[in-house]
Amino acid sequence: MAKLELRDVVKSYGIYEAVRGIDLEIEDKEFVVFVGPSGCGKSTTLRMIAGLEHVTAGEIVIGGQVVNRLGPGKRDIAMVFQNYALYPHMSVRENISFCLEQQRLPKAEIDTRIARAAETLHIEELLDRRPGQLSGGQRQRVAMGRAIVRNPKVFLFDEPLSNLDAKLRVQMRTEIKRLHQILPTTTVYVTHDQVEAMTMADRVVVMKDGLIEQVGRPQELYHRPASRFVAGFIGSPSMNFLDGRLEQGAEGLGVRLADGTRLAVPPARAAAYAAGAGQPVVLGIRPEALSIRNDRPGFSPLDAAVDLVEPLGPSTMVYFTHGGASLCASIDPEAAPQAGRMLPLSVNMNQMHLFDAVTGRALAQAG
Amino acid sequence: MERIRRNPTPPPLAERLSFWGFVIAGLVVSVIFLMPVVWSLANSFKPAAEALAHPAALFSKSFSLENYRRLEGVGAGWVVYATNSVLIALGTVVLTILVSVPAGYGFSKFRFPGQSLLFVIVMATMMIPFQSILTPLFLILKFLRLQNSLTGLVLIYVTFQLPFSIFMMRNAFDAVPRALIEAARIDGASQATILRRIMLPIALPGVATVAMFAFLNSWNEFLAALIFLSDQNKFTLPIMLVNVSSGIYGIIDWGALQAGIAVTMLPCILLFLALQRYYVRGLTAGAVK
Numbered sequence: 001m002a003k004l005e006l007r008d009v010v011k012s013y014g015i016y017e018a019v020r021g022i023d024l025e026i027e028d029k030e031f032v033v034f035v036g037p038s039g040c041g042k043s044t045t046l047r048m049i050a051g052l053e054h055v056t057a058g059e060i061v062i063g064g065q066v067v068n069r070l071g072p073g074k075r076d077i078a079m080v081f082q083n084y085a086l087y088p089h090m091s092v093r094e095n096i097s098f099c100l101e102q103q104r105l106p107k108a109e110i111d112t113r114i115a116r117a118a119e120t121l122h123i124e125e126l127l128d129r130r131p132g133q134l135s136g137g138q139r140q141r142v143a144m145g146r147a148i149v150r151n152p153k154v155f156l157f158d159e160p161l162s163n164l165d166a167k168l169r170v171q172m173r174t175e176i177k178r179l180h181q182i183l184p185t186t187t188v189y190v191t192h193d194q195v196e197a198m199t200m201a202d203r204v205v206v207m208k209d210g211l212i213e214q215v216g217r218p219q220e221l222y223h224r225p226a227s228r229f230v231a232g233f234i235g236s237p238s239m240n241f242l243d244g245r246l247e248q249g250a251e252g253l254g255v256r257l258a259d260g261t262r263l264a265v266p267p268a269r270a271a272a273y274a275a276g277a278g279q280p281v282v283l284g285i286r287p288e289a290l291s292i293r294n295d296r297p298g299f300s301p302l303d304a305a306v307d308l309v310e311p312l313g314p315s316t317m318v319y320f321t322h323g324g325a326s327l328c329a330s331i332d333p334e335a336a337p338q339a340g341r342m343l344p345l346s347v348n349m350n351q352m353h354l355f356d357a358v359t360g361r362a363l364a365q366a367g
Numbered sequence: 368m369e370r371i372r373r374n375p376t377p378p379p380l381a382e383r384l385s386f387w388g389f390v391i392a393g394l395v396v397s398v399i400f401l402m403p404v405v406w407s408l409a410n411s412f413k414p415a416a417e418a419l420a421h422p423a424a425l426f427s428k429s430f431s432l433e434n435y436r437r438l439e440g441v442g443a444g445w446v447v448y449a450t451n452s453v454l455i456a457l458g459t460v461v462l463t464i465l466v467s468v469p470a471g472y473g474f475s476k477f478r479f480p481g482q483s484l485l486f487v488i489v490m491a492t493m494m495i496p497f498q499s500i501l502t503p504l505f506l507i508l509k510f511l512r513l514q515n516s517l518t519g520l521v522l523i524y525v526t527f528q529l530p531f532s533i534f535m536m537r538n539a540f541d542a543v544p545r546a547l548i549e550a551a552r553i554d555g556a557s558q559a560t561i562l563r564r565i566m567l568p569i570a571l572p573g574v575a576t577v578a579m580f581a582f583l584n585s586w587n588e589f590l591a592a593l594i595f596l597s598d599q600n601k602f603t604l605p606i607m608l609v610n611v612s613s614g615i616y617g618i619i620d621w622g623a624l625q626a627g628i629a630v631t632m633l634p635c636i637l638l639f640l641a642l643q644r645y646y647v648r649g650l651t652a653g654a655v656k
Contacts, residue, residue: 050549073553073555079549083544083546085546085547087551087565087569089569098564099555102560103555
């Protein structure tokens with residue numbers, strides 16, 4: 001149980017800076033997910049917290065104590081690795097008890113703790129097996145057992161589900177979340193899968209090029225992305241982007257797209273963007289903000305030349321091009337067209353996002 | 368349906384022919400390889416007269432341990448030589464493992480300045496022909512007062528065994544995922560504990576291979592033993608074999624020689640059979656993920 005702080009943490013390998021100055025406070029018992037593309041520095045950050053990588057500059061503080069100079073074994077943390085890292089020559093029981101033996105705990109205490117961890121994770125019947133005799137999901141459970149048995153201050157997870165098949169991944173995702181509810185412990189979880197980040201996290205940290213792009217609750221990131229990068233990374237299928245120019249006309253504020261289409265900014269949101277009139281922008285529209293043509297207030301028409309239709313069951317994905325850009329709309333299956341047809345769509349501009357065409361930063365926090 | 372299941376269709380003729388062809392070829396090759404071993408063993412149990420009989424017969428009707436008894440009369444007796452050989456081989460094995468395991472671990476899992484150069488230098492010593500440095504080795508042993516001593520010979524064998532052993536152990540440790548070390552570090556284990564409890568058990572096939580090579584090479588080595596040992600009581604089995612074959616007046620005692628060969632090769636065969644499971648795994652460690 002402890003608060004975890006990262007203070008201007010930097011990690012360089014020679015002239016290459018993998019992490020370029022991270023400031024973050026993770027509250028006690030909070031579940032924080034680091035997400036980002038490969039090479040964004042998320043795993044390096046986690047490994048610095050674990051003590052497996054030296055910190056080039058800055059401080060890592062666990063429970064009020066600067067741990068930069070403490071070895072991994074002295075930081076009172078537990079880590080679940082991507083490939084589980086179970087000791088192949090030891091039984092599950094020995095795997096779990098290894099860390100407790102290093103702490104020189106009495107045998108009775110070790111046995112009690114193993115029994116409790118095994119019960120929590122439903123692995124009682126696996127205790128005498130070797131890791132090689134376990135399935136992927138069972139190994140994952142054992143790896144978690146090895147972590148929880150220590151009662152650490154901080155749990156670290158390094159892409160723990162990426163070796164599992166899709167179904168098992170969903171199952172283990174809920175198990176990890178359940179585990180966090182039973183044993184509320186400060187947790188840092190690294191993944192490249194934004195669905196994992198959205199479903200598990202109290203707060204999500206989106207990283208890019210060694211820097212934090214945005215920190216926030218999952219819904220906050222989804223509805224109010226701070227940059228085009230976050231907007232494109234969070235949400236599946238990802239947000240559509242259209243180049244255009246913000247212009248003030250007789251009908252009010254609007255976005256003029258490259259092909260000349262004009263999409264009106266709803267009056268309620270116009271005030272927030274008025275200052276940007278005249279500048280080139282990128283319009284961001286989530287697939288679910290596109291629907292079959294309607295005249296509701298705040299909706300603007302957009303014509304779509306349908307390339308591909310993907311029925312998913314509850315909704316149908318329609319991939320189309322507009323003004324040279326490839327876009328995706330999530331529409332009612334009953335209204336789904338055939339590929340090759342023209343489809344009249346409406347854009348819900350109440351849910352639009354506007355980004356600076358040069359910096360990629362959000363122009364104003366969308367409602 | 369029941370009948371069909373009980374009598375599966377026999378494999379086609381071509382497949383059966385190729386299978387039996389493979390079996391026969393395998394048997395022929397096995398006989399070629401096993402023949403010298405069988406020949407030696409069979410001759411060692413023949414009476415002296417029959418060992419040189421013409422035409423030669425593989426097996427004799429009369430079984431005799433006479434050759435083994437005569438072996439006791441060679442020099443200080445074969446038991447003394449066998450004991451020396453065992454001491455030297457065990458010493459070489461133990462010392463080689465004690466040095467090559469930490470060295471291989473260091474080369475595999477740590478990064479330090481000059482690492483590659485040092486490794487290349489260690490490996491380069493394999494290229495030096497042993498015979499070319501016999502004189503300097505002799506002088507060094509004399510300086511250390513280790514000539515004519517089993518310890519000195521063990522040191523020489525270990526020196527020549529180390530490059531290959533370090534190479535083997537580095538490969539063995541390379542095959543162990545780094546994440547296991549990291550997991551153990553997080554579990555609070557010291558480097559010594561990690562090596563002893565995590566790395567070594569996983570790299571055991573590598574250790575077995577190193578042990579076997581060290582044993583076989585020191586057990587069978589002849590030249591260094593002949594040159595660095597001068598006291599008859601310190602000779603090893605290979606030197607004893609030469610003494611048997613020289614005999615009194617230069618007559619070769621073939622029966623005793625075969626008995627000596629049998630005594631010499633038996634530990635090697637037993638060790639190989641005991642460790643062959645590890646041996647193959649050790650040699651191929653790191654070949655594929």
